[in-house]
Amino acid sequence: MSTEAQCQIQNTKEMEVLKIATAGSVDDGKSTLIGRLLYDTKSLTDDKLEAIEKTSKQKGYDYLDFSLATDGLVAEREQGITIDVAHIYFSTPNKSYIIADTPGHVEYTRNMVTGASTSQAAIILIDARKGVIEQTNRHFFINNLLRIKDVIVAINKMDLVDYSEERYNEIKADFEELMSKRDYQDQKITFIPVSALKGDNVVNRSEKMTWYKGQTLLEHFEELDRKDIYNVGTPRFPVQYVIRPKTEEFHDFRGFAGKVYGGELSVGDEVVVLPSMTKSKIKEIYFYDKKYKTATRRSSVTITLEDEINVSRGDMLVKAGDLPTIDKQFTATVSWMDSQNLTVGSKYVVQHGVNKVLAKVENIHHKINPDYSGIDTTITALGMNDIAQVTFRLNKPIFYDSFKNHRTNGSFILIDNQSNTTAGVGFIN
Amino acid sequence: MVIASIGGKPIKYRIIVSIVESELETVVDVIESNELEVLNNNALENEAIYILREVAAQFEKPVLLFSGGKDSITLVRLAQKAFFPAKIPFPLMHIDTGHNFPETIAFRDKLVKELGVELIVRNVQDSIDQGKVVEETGKYSSRNMLQTTTLLDAIEEFKFDACIGGARRDEEKARAKERIFSVRDDFGQWDEKNQRPELFDMLNGQIELGQNVRVFPISNWTELDVWSYIQQEDIEIPSIYFAHKRKIFLRDGFIWSAEDDVVFRADDEKVEERMVRFRTVGDMSCTSAVLSHADTIEKVVGEIRESKISERGARIDDKRSEAAMEKRKQQGYF
Numbered sequence: 001m002s003t004e005a006q007c008q009i010q011n012t013k014e015m016e017v018l019k020i021a022t023a024g025s026v027d028d029g030k031s032t033l034i035g036r037l038l039y040d041t042k043s044l045t046d047d048k049l050e051a052i053e054k055t056s057k058q059k060g061y062d063y064l065d066f067s068l069a070t071d072g073l074v075a076e077r078e079q080g081i082t083i084d085v086a087h088i089y090f091s092t093p094n095k096s097y098i099i100a101d102t103p104g105h106v107e108y109t110r111n112m113v114t115g116a117s118t119s120q121a122a123i124i125l126i127d128a129r130k131g132v133i134e135q136t137n138r139h140f141f142i143n144n145l146l147r148i149k150d151v152i153v154a155i156n157k158m159d160l161v162d163y164s165e166e167r168y169n170e171i172k173a174d175f176e177e178l179m180s181k182r183d184y185q186d187q188k189i190t191f192i193p194v195s196a197l198k199g200d201n202v203v204n205r206s207e208k209m210t211w212y213k214g215q216t217l218l219e220h221f222e223e224l225d226r227k228d229i230y231n232v233g234t235p236r237f238p239v240q241y242v243i244r245p246k247t248e249e250f251h252d253f254r255g256f257a258g259k260v261y262g263g264e265l266s267v268g269d270e271v272v273v274l275p276s277m278t279k280s281k282i283k284e285i286y287f288y289d290k291k292y293k294t295a296t297r298r299s300s301v302t303i304t305l306e307d308e309i310n311v312s313r314g315d316m317l318v319k320a321g322d323l324p325t326i327d328k329q330f331t332a333t334v335s336w337m338d339s340q341n342l343t344v345g346s347k348y349v350v351q352h353g354v355n356k357v358l359a360k361v362e363n364i365h366h367k368i369n370p371d372y373s374g375i376d377t378t379i380t381a382l383g384m385n386d387i388a389q390v391t392f393r394l395n396k397p398i399f400y401d402s403f404k405n406h407r408t409n410g411s412f413i414l415i416d417n418q419s420n421t422t423a424g425v426g427f428i429n
Numbered sequence: 430m431v432i433a434s435i436g437g438k439p440i441k442y443r444i445i446v447s448i449v450e451s452e453l454e455t456v457v458d459v460i461e462s463n464e465l466e467v468l469n470n471n472a473l474e475n476e477a478i479y480i481l482r483e484v485a486a487q488f489e490k491p492v493l494l495f496s497g498g499k500d501s502i503t504l505v506r507l508a509q510k511a512f513f514p515a516k517i518p519f520p521l522m523h524i525d526t527g528h529n530f531p532e533t534i535a536f537r538d539k540l541v542k543e544l545g546v547e548l549i550v551r552n553v554q555d556s557i558d559q560g561k562v563v564e565e566t567g568k569y570s571s572r573n574m575l576q577t578t579t580l581l582d583a584i585e586e587f588k589f590d591a592c593i594g595g596a597r598r599d600e601e602k603a604r605a606k607e608r609i610f611s612v613r614d615d616f617g618q619w620d621e622k623n624q625r626p627e628l629f630d631m632l633n634g635q636i637e638l639g640q641n642v643r644v645f646p647i648s649n650w651t652e653l654d655v656w657s658y659i660q661q662e663d664i665e666i667p668s669i670y671f672a673h674k675r676k677i678f679l680r681d682g683f684i685w686s687a688e689d690d691v692v693f694r695a696d697d698e699k700v701e702e703r704m705v706r707f708r709t710v711g712d713m714s715c716t717s718a719v720l721s722h723a724d725t726i727e728k729v730v731g732e733i734r735e736s737k738i739s740e741r742g743a744r745i746d747d748k749r750s751e752a753a754m755e756k757r758k759q760q761g762y763f
Contacts, residue, residue, distance in 0.1 A: 016472070017472045017473060017649075045736070084606045084621070084622075084624070085606065086605040086606050087598045087599075087605050087606075087648075087649070088605065089598070089599040089649075089651045091651070091653070096473075096651070096654070098649055110626055111626070113626075113628070114626040114627065114628055117628040117629045118627075118628070118629060118630075240479070240482045240483060240486055241482045241485055241486045241512075243512060243513075243514070243515050244515065245514045245515035245516070246515075247514065247515075249514070250514040250515075253514060255514075257482050257511070257512075258482075259475065259479050259630070286513065286514075287510070288509070288510040288513050289513055289514070296470050298470065298472065298475055299470055299475050300474075300475040300476075300478035300479045300482070300511070302513070313486050337626050349635070351631055351633060353630070353631065354483070354486070354631075407629070408629060408630065411628070411629050411631075412631075413628055413631045413633060415633055415635055420633070420635040420636055420637060421625055421633075422625045422626050422627070422628070422633045425626070425628045425629075
């Protein structure tokens with residue numbers, strides 16, 4: 001097939017993007033693993049490779065330090081650790097990949113949560129010499145809390161344990177014990193023995209571990225399908241923006257712009273507008289200058305309704321008979337991300353999707369230790385990187401689902417009104 | 430109940446089918462003939478449109494920074510899509526280094542006219558004339574750094590609270606950590622260690638007076654994604670992106686334009702004519718060309734796919750030091 005013909009096929013296909021969160025501690029070889037993925041998929045360009053070779057040599061290494069391909073900020077290069085979420089891109093003819101590279105130290109729980117929140121799959125790295133450690137628990141806890149459907153446990157540095165099947169099985173058994181404690185039991189977990197440094201089972205099959213019959217890391221991701229990474233739920237349409245062109249051609253046009261979450265919406269669907277509870281029907285679905293019969297999940301469309309009703313930003317269209325909870329109070333698991341503590345009685349802005357309301361902390365129930373070591377009922381405040389059950393009271397009702405049933409409509413962020421920073425994230429019970 | 434059969438299929442079954450079909454026809458009638466079945470779901474495009482709508486909704490005075498390059502042209506198309514059938518609800522602004530390829534300026538003016546949007550132009554030359562910045566001299570002189578002052582002055586002049594830019598995370602290592610909504614202080618500075626976490630789709634645009642937000646809707650696109658999109662959408666781009674004959678000279682393994690007097694050329698640097706194209710169309714003084722015969726979008730996309738030099742590898746300003754981009758960004762560079 002000519003290159004030109006190939007291009008056309010790729011372009012008519014859906015542009016599939018898979019975002020993968022990685023978590024691991026400093027020495028697990030996470031950056032090396034990502035570097036290896038880039039190298040073996042030929043995603044490193046000559047000038048980048050040249051820079052890596054140069055720096056590796058300067059540092060006196062006798063191998064290529066792939067971690068240099070990913071560690072972005074000067075401070076990180078100085079300390080030799082990753083301190084923020086970095087995004088790395090590569091693609092195969094099949095898919096585009098985005099890797100959210102997050103640090104794994106305890107003080108970076110917030111970064112792990114952030115990286116995982118936008119990912120559809122995750123890699124948990126384990127050093128084969130060390131096995132399951134306290135940090136592994138934390139990585140697993142967060143990926144489970146965020147309900148990532150597909151998780152790879154990559155047992156790395158197999159070259160340093162003589163590619164031992166026995167060691168692999170030992171670690172696998174330890175991890176499986178951890179799995180029994182998880183809340184989200186349907187999470188799919190796959191174990192892969194790898195050596196990022198030597199390139200075993202990352203992109204290419206290992207010749208040293210013929211005992212392993214499963215897929216390589218890349219093979220696994222290549223075969224992931226939409227149904228493997230997304231839960232099908234109920235459609236929710238938070239209105240982002242009202243489009244009123246006021247031109248001659250579109251004189252009376254009132255379009256509600258937003259992204260469809262959780263399911264599909266079609267022309268003719270009976271919808272309820274929240275919070276007014278007004279009923280109408282979907283008249284048209286626009287994407288740019290074309291009209292469609294159905295808007296698929298995660299598409300950014302513009303919807304018009306049969307009836308002239310007042311809809312503004314923050315309102316939500318839902319299917320009649322499929323209403324979310326409408327309430328001024330809720331309890332959620334909160335992951336705190338600010339240096340300023342969260343305390344009972346303090347006030348925040350809750351941003352739920354595109355809707356903002358004022359919220360007051362009613363109660364902090366208990367802190368959850370993210371290493372599966374139990375809960376702490378004595379706390380009265382949440383510090384940075386703490387995870388806890390918190391009840392909020394709002395000045396206006398919001399329209400939510402539980403996070404378990406709807407990742408988008410069940411999550412919110414907390415904004416500090418003084419500093420304007422995003423101080424935390426919550427997952428509604 | 431099957432009472433008869435036609436062609437081996439029970440009639441009752443066929444009747445049901447025809448009812449369903451006629452229902453479908455009614456729907457089709459309602460939504461006219463240009464209606465399409467299901468929307469082709471391009472995740473990156475949907476994300477960018479979502480971000481642009483958040484900007485329009487959350488900010489008082491947004492502006493789209495337009496360089497005439499392919500990334501900002503892509504942004505303009507995405508903005509058209511986001512707000513159709515209304516016009517793009519914010520102006521475009523070009524920080525003109527005075528070192529633009531003439532083709533880019535001609536293209537810019539044509540596009541703005543077609544869109545019917547306001548174009549603001551602010552010139553680096555004015556900042557130089559006012560003595561706010563000093564022109565670099567010598568072999569590697571460039572106006573790229575000087576843009577920052579002009580940009581910050583313009584932000585203050587118009588009280589812009591959000592500046593939409595076409596930067597992508599795959600361009601450069603420091604960009605890989607850039608947020609989609611990136612808060613800058615009064616001095617335009619980026620505090621990379623104190624960035625707001627961005628969770629799920631939720632974008633927090635709350636800022637104080639004097640602060641502004643840089644917004645990057647195509648953060649997650651790669652160079653190839655942009656090119657494929659331009660091809661797929663049949664978007665017009667300036668001619669210098671395609672292979673053309675140009676007078677050039679070589680320096681440090683890079684190919685520089687020798688056509689205008691913008692790029693400093695030493696007497697011993699020989700001018701020759703070659704087939705080249707540009708991968709970015711920034712300031713002429715720091716944008717080098719690549720040898721190419723790709724004179725159509727299909728061929729360019731094919732070439733990018735095969736390409737072995739990353740896009741920023743052709744920009745000398747990043748080569749100055751390993752941390753070049755990060756340093757410039759801390760100072761308020763886009």
